[in-house]
Amino acid sequence: QVQVVQSGGGLRQPGDSLTLSCVASGENIFNIHSMAWYRQAPGKERELVASMTSGGMTKYGDFVKGRFTISRDNDKNTARLRMNALEPDDTAVYYCHAADIQRFGASGFLDVWGQGTQVTVSS
Numbered sequence: 001q002v003q004v005v006q007s008g009g010g011l012r013q014p015g016d017s018l019t020l021s022c023v024a025s026g027e028n029i030f031n032i033h034s035m036a037w038y039r040q041a042p043g044k045e046r047e048l049v050a051s052m053t054s055g056g057m058t059k060y061g062d063f064v065k066g067r068f069t070i071s072r073d074n075d076k077n078t079a080r081l082r083m084n085a086l087e088p089d090d091t092a093v094y095y096c097h098a099a100d101i102q103r104f105g106a107s108g109f110l111d112v113w114g115q116g117t118q119v120t121v122s123s
Contacts, residue, residue, distance in 0.1 A: 002026035002103075002112050006096050009117035016121070017084045022096030022114050024077040026103070033100035033109075035072050035079035039092035039119075049094070050081060063089070086121045094119050 008020040024032055036051030050070035051059045058070055067086075072079040079096060096114035103110075 002029065002098070002101055002110055004096050004098050004112045004114040006094075006114040006117045009094065009119050011120045011122065012086050013123050014087055014121055016086050017082070018086060018119065019083070020081040020094055020096070020117060020119075022079050022098075024098040024101065024112065026101075028104040028106065029077055029101060030104050031100075031102040032074075032077055032098050033102075034098075035070075036097045036099065037070065037079070037081045038095045038097055039090075040095070041089075041092040044092075046095070052079065083119075086119075088121050090119060090121050092119060093117065 004022055004024050006022040012018050034051050034053050037049040038046050039049050040046040048061050050068055052070045052072050054074050067084050069082045093116045095116045098112050101110040
């Protein structure tokens with residue numbers, strides 16, 4: 001079984017910075033193809049914030065505009081999202097997603113979501 005546990009989040013003022021972290025844990029993980037951050041604001045659909053493959057390819061939502069940076073440690077199965085120049089529109093629940101998880105001795109792939117963490121940007 002694989003779990004994704006998130007940390008970080010909270011209340012910030014416009015222009016502040018914040019870092020979110022997550023770790024995928026479980027027995028026999030040997031590769032996670034993609035780790036990503038999504039967010040969902042009240043009344044809106046969940047949207048991609050940023051993703052990074054195990055090979056280092058990244059993708060960002062259009063709204064990021066260079067303000068956020070995703071990073072990951074493949075050996076530790078961790079991912080981070082550094083968010084700068086936060087705006088009130090960044091207020092949402094942020095979710096970490098580990099996709100196409102491969103495990104020794106197991107066939108197939110797993111997709112696992114983190115528990116979500118609230119980010120509120122308000123003056």
